[in-house]
Amino acid sequence: MSLLDHLTLLTPLDGLxxxxxxxxxxxxxxxxxHPSAAKPSVTLLMARYQTDWMVAAITRENRIVDATLLSTLRLGTSFFASTCLLAIGGLLALVGNTQPLETVAEELTATDAPAFVWQIKLxxxxxxxxxxxxxFVWSHRIYGYGTVLLGAIPNDPSDPLTKTRAEQAGALNIRAALNFTxxxxxxxxxxxxxAWLLGAVPLIVASAGVCWLLWSREFASTPRGILTRLDG
Known part of the structure; x- marks a missing residue:
């Protein structure tokens, strides 16, 4: 069977x-x-503090704390990148041998689908x-760039390069955080x-649920309330 013939094994609802x-x-x-100006997301609210952080570092001759914070952020990206690799490896192993998955899925959904269908879903x-x-990898790399820029910020506030370097470091940290998000x-x-393993309808429900979860954390969460209250 060709690839197109295999794809016909999926229902139109699966495609939708x-x-x-x-x-x-x-x-x-x-x-x-790209939120409205009246209701910024947590991501954009935090971006403001990235530059403020680097500007505040200008007055600190000893920037060990700043370097430690950046190192901690990089560790977070490394952790999630490693987690993704482990998950990808496990899923590819299932793609190569869908039999265990078919047995469990058939018991839950009472459907008997060809192996190719399970492989596509995985x-x-x-x-x-x-x-x-x-x-995550790109975020890790950009945080590294930001660390270099932090070290390049002159200790002399009157130096014409000081504010420029601080703003550049802040901008790099914003990009790193954006990619991490x-x-x-x-x-x-x-x-x-x-959820697609359980069927098309569960996938639609799960997608809507994830979308709502992300929206609520960015626009209706307690951290956002704290940030907007402090800004106000």
């Missing part, structure tokens, strides 16, 4: 469910990164995790994508 997940992923990402999750891995979003939707 997978498309819905991808639209939710892209849509909520755009909404978080590959969607693998692709999302691969995207998350790449974002994108990686986390991809992981959230990868977890939601596992």
């Amino acid at each position: 469910a997978a498309l819905f997940l991808l639209l939710c992923w892209v849509g909520i990402g755009w909404r978080i990164e 590959l969607l999750v693998v692709l999302l995790l691969a995207q998350a891995f790449l974002k 994108r990686g986390l979003r991809a992981m959230y939707f990868a977890l939601g994508g596992l």
Whole structure:
């Protein structure tokens, strides 16, 4: 059978469910990164503090604390990148041998689907995790750039390069945090994508649930309330 013949094993509802997940992923990402001016997301609120942090570092001759904080942020990206690799490896092992998965899924859904169907559903999750891995790795690298810029900030506040270097370091940290957040979003939707193993409707429900969860954490969470109260 050709690839197109294999794809016909999926129902139209399966295709719509997978498309819905991808639209939710892209849509909520755009909404978080391009919110209205009246209601900024937590991601944008925190971005303001990235530059403030680096500007505040100008007056600190000893920047060990700042370097330690950046190192801690890099460790977080390393942890999640490693987690993605482990998850991808496990899923690829299942793609190569879907028999254990078929047995469990058939008991839960009472359906008997060909191995290719299970492989396609797993590959969607693998692709999302691969995207998350790449974002975490890039975030790790940018945090490294930010650390170098932190070290390049002159100790003399009157130096014309001081504020420029601080703003550059802040901008790099913002990009690193943005990519880290994108990686986390991809992981959230990868977890939601596992619901496809139970069927198209569970995938739609899980996608909507993940979308709502991400929206609530960015626009209706306690941390956001704290940040906006402090800003006010």
